[in-house]
Amino acid sequence: MSSVNLTLRPSPSEINRNLCQKCKGFRKLCGKSLCPILAKAKSIAEIQKTFSKTEFFGASPPGFFVGEYGYPKVSIGPLVPPLASQDTSIYDAEDLWIEKSMEEIIGYRTALVRGKAATSVKSAKDPGKILSLTQELVMSGKPIDTEMSFIKRPKLDIVFSPRTAPSGPSGILKSARITENPKVPKPVDKVVGDTDLKATGGILNLYDDKIPQRQITRLLSAGLFGVKKRRKLVPTTWSITAVDDILGKRYWKQILNKNWINDFQLYGHKALGNNVQILLYPSGWMFEALEYWRISPLGNPETDWETWKGRKKYADVICGAYYCTRLPVLEYLMKINRQSGAFVFMEVDRDWVPMGVWRFREIAKEALKHPPMKFDTMDNAFVELKKRLALPLERWLNVSKTYKIYRTQKTLEDFFPKDIQG
Amino acid sequence: MALRMVLADAKIWKNIIESLTLLDEANFIASERGIELRAMDPSRVAMVDFFLPANAFEEYECSEVTRLGINLDEMIQIMRRSGSSDELIMELEGTTKLVMTFKGQNVRSFGISLLDLGESDYPAPTIDSKSKIKLTADALQQAVKDAEIIGDHIRIVTDENGLTLSASSETKDVKIYIEKDSDVIAEFNVREESSAMYSLSYLTEMTKAIKASELVMIAFSASMPIQLEFPIVAGGKLTYYLAPRIET
Numbered sequence A: 001m002s003s004v005n006l007t008l009r010p011s012p013s014e015i016n017r018n019l020c021q022k023c024k025g026f027r028k029l030c031g032k033s034l035c036p037i038l039a040k041a042k043s044i045a046e047i048q049k050t051f052s053k054t055e056f057f058g059a060s061p062p063g064f065f066v067g068e069y070g071y072p073k074v075s076i077g078p079l080v081p082p083l084a085s086q087d088t089s090i091y092d093a094e095d096l097w098i099e100k101s102m103e104e105i106i107g108y109r110t111a112l113v114r115g116k117a118a119t120s121v122k123s124a125k126d127p128g129k130i131l132s133l134t135q136e137l138v139m140s141g142k143p144i145d146t147e148m149s150f151i152k153r154p155k156l157d158i159v160f161s162p163r164t165a166p167s168g169p170s171g172i173l174k175s176a177r178i179t180e181n182p183k184v185p186k187p188v189d190k191v192v193g194d195t196d197l198k199a200t201g202g203i204l205n206l207y208d209d210k211i212p213q214r215q216i217t218r219l220l221s222a223g224l225f226g227v228k229k230r231r232k233l234v235p236t237t238w239s240i241t242a243v244d245d246i247l248g249k250r251y252w253k254q255i256l257n258k259n260w261i262n263d264f265q266l267y268g269h270k271a272l273g274n275n276v277q278i279l280l281y282p283s284g285w286m287f288e289a290l291e292y293w294r295i296s297p298l299g300n301p302e303t304d305w306e307t308w309k310g311r312k313k314y315a316d317v318i319c320g321a322y323y324c325t326r327l328p329v330l331e332y333l334m335k336i337n338r339q340s341g342a343f344v345f346m347e348v349d350r351d352w353v354p355m356g357v358w359r360f361r362e363i364a365k366e367a368l369k370h371p372p373m374k375f376d377t378m379d380n381a382f383v384e385l386k387k388r389l390a391l392p393l394e395r396w397l398n399v400s401k402t403y404k405i406y407r408t409q410k411t412l413e414d415f416f417p418k419d420i421q422g
Numbered sequence B: 001m002a003l004r005m006v007l008a009d010a011k012i013w014k015n016i017i018e019s020l021t022l023l024d025e026a027n028f029i030a031s032e033r034g035i036e037l038r039a040m041d042p043s044r045v046a047m048v049d050f051f052l053p054a055n056a057f058e059e060y061e062c063s064e065v066t067r068l069g070i071n072l073d074e075m076i077q078i079m080r081r082s083g084s085s086d087e088l089i090m091e092l093e094g095t096t097k098l099v100m101t102f103k104g105q106n107v108r109s110f111g112i113s114l115l116d117l118g119e120s121d122y123p124a125p126t127i128d129s130k131s132k133i134k135l136t137a138d139a140l141q142q143a144v145k146d147a148e149i150i151g152d153h154i155r156i157v158t159d160e161n162g163l164t165l166s167a168s169s170e171t172k173d174v175k176i177y178i179e180k181d182s183d184v185i186a187e188f189n190v191r192e193e194s195s196a197m198y199s200l201s202y203l204t205e206m207t208k209a210i211k212a213s214e215l216v217m218i219a220f221s222a223s224m225p226i227q228l229e230f231p232i233v234a235g236g237k238l239t240y241y242l243a244p245r246i247e248t
Helices: A012-016 A036-049 A102-110 A121-125 A129-139 A186-193 A199-208 A213-221 A236-255 A320-336 A358-369 A378-388 A393-399 A401-408 A417-421 B010-017 B072-079 B137-148 B200-211
Strands: A055-060 A063-066 A073-080 A113-120 A144-150 A170-178 A264-271 A274-281 A286-293 A302-306 A341-348 A373-375 B003-007 B025-031 B034-040 B046-053 B059-062 B066-071 B087-093 B097-103 B107-113 B131-136 B153-159 B162-168 B173-179 B185-190 B194-199 B215-220 B226-232 B236-242
Touching: A055 A073, A063 A129, A063 A213, A063 A236, A073 A129, A073 A144, A073 A170, A113 A121, A113 A129, A113 A144, A121 A129, A129 A170, A129 A186, A129 A213, A186 A199, A186 A213, A199 A213, A199 A236, A213 A236, A236 A320, A264 A358, A264 A378, A274 A320, A274 A358, A274 A378, A286 A320, A286 A393, A286 A401, A302 A401, A320 A341, A320 A358, A341 A401, A373 A378, A378 A393, B003 B010, B010 B072, B010 B087, B046 B200, B066 B072, B072 B097, B072 B107, B131 B137, B137 B153, B137 B162, B137 B173, B137 B200, B137 B215, B153 B200, B194 B200, B200 B226, B200 B236
Parallel strands: A113 A170, A286 A341
Antiparallel strands: A055 A144, A063 A073, A073 A113, A144 A170, A264 A274, A264 A373, A274 A341, A286 A302, B003 B059, B003 B087, B025 B034, B025 B066, B034 B046, B046 B236, B087 B097, B097 B107, B131 B185, B131 B215, B153 B162, B153 B194, B162 B173, B215 B226, B226 B236
16 A cells, blocks of 8 residues: 555645535525525435335445544445335446536435444454445445445535545445445456556556456455555545556556657537536646636636656645546557647636546547547637637646646757757 | 677776766767767767776776667666675677676676667767866865855856856845865866856766766856866766756
8 A cells, every 4th residue: 555645635625625605505696596405305315215213225337435534443334225126327337427406416426325333444454244244345346235224314414525436325334244245347356356466567457357346446445455454444535546556657657758740639528517628739747637616716726746756745736636637648649649739727716516537537538439629739729728628728728837847848859859859 | 799898996987876866867879989878868868978998997808889778777776786895797698688687795787678778879069169178176165065055056257367156136246256276176277268048957966977087177158058077997988968048
């Protein structure tokens, strides 16, 4: 686990963006057309009907949550919707959500009842009953019928997080069991069983074996990767970003010796009140993620960045969104066998309800699936980019660090074109 | 193909490798005359030009020109395992593996696979610089370290009296003045007043070569690339080129 950074905490600004206005859904004072609390309460009312006091049964997508509160003693447990023996995978499959509406996604998530058991992160290698069952559950490649028994009837609590998808009512578990045999994909079985393989190696192997990233993230979270004695539970929020980072870093190393792209390429996609525009330009690897929340007209975009030397410190301004957009950009460059500079502009509408960073990853991926608009100069690319961004481009460029480098840093080729290209 | 290079002191090679952090991976070329490397960093802003002649080695045997594609991170890790009085033997095994042996109280051999990096050979750029100053590597490194806590680039200005290095940001600034008669200056040749700005992140990497050399020759002209040449053992050299930053 040494290379997994365990302090991927949200920044104060990330936390602030998470807060609803204090009207509690009464007047929609926050300006959102969909009140997250009302939407959640409504779907919870539906679930409550399916509850028989303290017993609960359904097919876990499979889903699993590790809180970060109280670290290193955290609360863990399965996420289970009130539907037994069905394909519930969509409830925890963020990679399928950008086609959905916010109501639908909130519906999926709030239908997930979360069991909680206080557990030391170190117990991953020597799990008690509930953790052991949960580990079995997250290894499953398919939804799996799960029974949870609570000490008290699960309670509605309102938790919207900027990094993770929300979940429904939660309660302290008395016991839990899975009522069918989990179908574990072979590569998962192999990596989890390999107690000499470092966590990073396990993550990369599974990704190459086409195991969905969401499952890799859960496995990391459940402490199922790494050298046996170092296995630990990882809070879900940290785990999401650690996996984005580890996968991205490998590609970063690999693209550094590739040729530069030779034009300016603009990609973009909008979904769920989020706009992601990606501009690739001829340069050695540079990456900058800029984010603007359209809550206040006076606010400025925020930024984190790296050059081809990469980053040593956690991107504590943009946080999870930095790593989850860097990954698809790097993956795309690997695919086209090139390196480039990249700006990722992220605009968040007022209507967005904080439900996690996954949407930036998925929207960026979608953007990169389609042919870009190509330009021969940065200025020409900017003309089109201006049309696609709500905030004036100058405001973005004023805060951009890599744009400054791009403008002011000459290359040796500018001086010795003939010599160097030989 | 036979290639065998023996250095009496492994530290010489360690210091060289630790001065190449501007690069990620690179081709060393071994020939009769010695071993050399010339490569640009991925951003094409900087270039490294390194040469260690055959006579720097205790034993040197190279039957034909050989390209050694090396992942420098891997080689640094290996060189950090060398002991203080170890001898270093580098030998080609087959065509795709380099064996690095530390011979001290015991004998330790590390093998690394060579990479196929293609043949991107750059000739060294030729610059007719107006200002050439040889000074202690320490004086330059200290100036770079001073500037680093202030900003992300450094301005270097020369006139007939000396050398000024400065950096500034919105709230802080620093100025370092070195007179031409100062003890840290070994040679001073300014044909024309020159002023240029360079990125500190690159200079920081370059001044790591202080481990391999006590002196450095800096050469540049107004808003032109700067050349930092560190003389190393047996007439070898470690030269860096860095493109300037310009104000807009």
